[in-house]
Amino acid sequence: MDRNHWANFKDYIAAWNVTFPPVQQCGTQRLIEFVDRVVRAGTSERVCRILQTPDPYGYLPSLGLSYVEYIRDTLDRTGNLPLFHKGGPGIVDGGMNRTSALVAFYESTSIREEEVEDMGLLLRRLRPFDIDDPSSPPAAMRRVCPVVLDAPKMIVRPPPGKQAYLRPVRVSIQLETDIWFPRVLGFLDREEESDPRRGPDDMYDNSALAARHTPRLNRFIASVREAALDLGAQWELEEFDEPGLHIHYIPMCHEAGIALDLPPVARA
Numbered sequence: 001m002d003r004n005h006w007a008n009f010k011d012y013i014a015a016w017n018v019t020f021p022p023v024q025q026c027g028t029q030r031l032i033e034f035v036d037r038v039v040r041a042g043t044s045e046r047v048c049r050i051l052q053t054p055d056p057y058g059y060l061p062s063l064g065l066s067y068v069e070y071i072r073d074t075l076d077r078t079g080n081l082p083l084f085h086k087g088g089p090g091i092v093d094g095g096m097n098r099t100s101a102l103v104a105f106y107e108s109t110s111i112r113e114e115e116v117e118d119m120g121l122l123l124r125r126l127r128p129f130d131i132d133d134p135s136s137p138p139a140a141m142r143r144v145c146p147v148v149l150d151a152p153k154m155i156v157r158p159p160p161g162k163q164a165y166l167r168p169v170r171v172s173i174q175l176e177t178d179i180w181f182p183r184v185l186g187f188l189d190r191e192e193e194s195d196p197r198r199g200p201d202d203m204y205d206n207s208a209l210a211a212r213h214t215p216r217l218n219r220f221i222a223s224v225r226e227a228a229l230d231l232g233a234q235w236e237l238e239e240f241d242e243p244g245l246h247i248h249y250i251p252m253c254h255e256a257g258i259a260l261d262l263p264p265v266a267r268a
Helices: 028-044 067-078 119-126 207-230
Strands: 014-020 049-052 080-082 098-107 110-116 148-150 153-155 169-175 234-237
Touching: 014 028, 014 207, 028 049, 028 067, 028 080, 028 169, 028 207, 067 080, 098 119, 098 207, 110 119, 110 207, 207 234
Parallel strands: none
Antiparallel strands: 014 169, 014 234, 049 098, 080 153, 098 110, 148 169
């Protein structure tokens, strides 16, 4: 029996959001400073290292610029301010969106840690017998980044015929994989109606993996929260308006990350 019960999702199951005033009010320097602190925290905690962004303003470290230098250069050359690019690995028009994280997973009978860009390819490698058709792997193996950073691509200095970005600026940390959570639904294991490995909450124990990598994710989220509040932005754990799979994961979340010590609670 496989112990990698974690899976990937079409939509994010948890998100922490930062909201700045419109760029005309808060200024580009404040947003760039925020991005700098996010990138530094994500890199130092090894949960969100930006490796590549897609066109039209593609970023690659091999170009010789840091990520913040790339943002400044893009703003100077084009009048556009691309903070972060949402998208899964290999599925973004105009190039790849690549971020990596150091995550833990089971391989054979032991836990291994590895720098991973594509959670879908990792799960396909770990659970090949769950793939009936290689051209159409299970939805739970969809290709997603370990941590998603989402933000608008803003026109700050519009050319003739274009309008500047006038709305509040929202930056979001999103999770499209549940590998970070201590309890998971186990979509690849749901065929069995009764599985003794599921707890009273009808979820699987993922705490051994979460204990390895989620403390670093929590430190990253706490650092981003501190940066946002220092720079006058609003911070919130997203409250979802529509029903969805997030209802199983949000109870494990708080404003600065994911709780690792909550006992499973029986479903009503």
